[in-house]
Amino acid sequence: MKKQNKNSRRTFLKKATIASTVFIVPRHVLGGIGYVAPSDMVNLAAVGIGGKGRSDLLNAARPKNVQVVGLCDVDTKGVAVSEVMRSRKDFPKANFYTDFRELLDKEKDIDAVTISTPDHTHAPVALYAMERDKHVYVQKPLAHNVRETRLMTEMARERKLVTQMGNQGASNPAQKVIQDWVDSGIIGAIKEVKVWTNRPVWPQGVPMPKADASMKPEGLDWDLWLGPAKETPYTPEMHPFNWRGWWQYGTGALGDMGCHLIDIPFRVLGLKYPTAVECSVGSVYRQMWTPEYLPEGCPPSSYVSLNFDGTKKNPYPIKMIWSDGGIRPERPELIPADEDMGHAGGYHGVLMIGEKGIITCGDKAMYTKLYLPGMPVQTPKIKEVKDPEWGHQKKWIEAIVSGFGSATHRALTSNFDYAGPLTESVLMGNIAIRSYLLRKKTFGGNMDYYARKKLLWDGDSMKITNMDEANQFVTRDYRSGWKL
DSSP states (O other): OOHHHHHHHHHHHHHHHHHOSSOOOOHHHHHOTTOOOGGGOEEEEEEOOSTHHHHHHHHHTOSTTEEEEEEEOSBSSSTTHHHHHHHHHHSTTSEEESOHHHHHHHOTTOOEEEEOSOGGGHHHHHHHHHHTTOEEEEOSSSOSSHHHHHHHHHHHHHTTOOEEESOGGGGOTHHHHHHHHHHHTTTOOEEEEEEEOOOOOSSOSSOOOOOOGGGOOTTBOHHHHHTTSOOOOOOTTTTTTGGGGBTTTOOHHHHHHHHHHTHHHHHHTTOOSOSEEEEEEOOOEEETTEEOOOTTBOOSOEEEEEEEOOOSSOOSOEEEEEEOTTOOOOOOTTSOTTSOOSSGGGSSEEEEEESSOEEEEOGGGTTOEEEOTTSOOBOOOOOOOOSGGGGHHHHHHHHHHHOTTSHHHHTOSSOHHHHHHHHHHHHHHHHHHHHTTOOEEOTTSOEEOTTOSOEEEETTTTEESSOGGGGGGGSOOOOTTOOO
């Protein structure tokens, strides 16, 4: 946003007020119907413009006061280029780049950036943009690891930038209904939460495909796609989607769906950092008695237990159980045997189990239901929201215009002050999952999986206090030129 434009508009309006103490001049009189003052214009850029990046861009660009000035994607002719080209055709006046650094250095008028890239490049792009005082909208999970998430959260606060994470269900008004139900005490004290998903739906728990530089699609800048990850020749099937199952690039099922599902109990119960985490993971056997050992990849399924202290909203300690790979929790007696549990079809879900009743929903707070003994099931009564994705991106734009600290900004449902601790809690589960495979040889030649225990977490210090080796997963190794 241009400070001089804001000041000149303020000066003009001040003079207009002095000249006439009776009339307030409406903006449309000054500039005509549909006129948008320069101070209210938002110059938008997008990094990652295919797939989810395309919908983030289109939704953020819907308001009349948004002008798309720059687009960026590492794929210009490759496997995902069709949506990239559609985005470029939708905004023909926007300059196109393959390197986000060039975009942000050359396009001096950018106010805000949507970032919808693979998980491992969220933080490098977002921090580069925020260092240049750009407001950012970043896809979930906020970053690849806990340390990156904390850096982004702190920088946004220090630089007074308007931020939003792309867990659009946070703006679903059904969440307000869930909050009201919990606050009313209708289901009583909540001590247990269960969350599940059918993810992964991509290859996971299998050996990584062999690198083959000869198969790299023309027009894909593989070096830029790798970003901070270790240098390696082109690996087929990583781009545009299968990167999710590999720790160098993705954050597995938890990273994909955790910010959509855990968001609901995290918000309504006022949770912050977990105090402990413990897990077990599914094994794959291709020969008798010998499980596959694939520490570079996420497991085919996992079961993670997160412990949270009580909060002002719910003073009792919370145990949150996460399961993925299609593993669902047992159906409580209050939920009829023939009724979907969670999302339609039961693919994803949240159960908040109280002493007097149960609240359940699918991902993004859809299919929300309240179960009470002897009562018919209740569903939220809410007004339909016509904006796509409940206006999640649009509200971010409105908050940018209103300014950091404004009521509109404070009303954002997933600014980094909230999304940061949520993401860190999600990624805590991944610290446990990755630690699960830490091993060393014993004197007799057997393998000792020494980190398969409850890990105790100091959230403020970002540290596992009882297993130092697990702290390697709080951050990552960065390729030369990409260190944060």
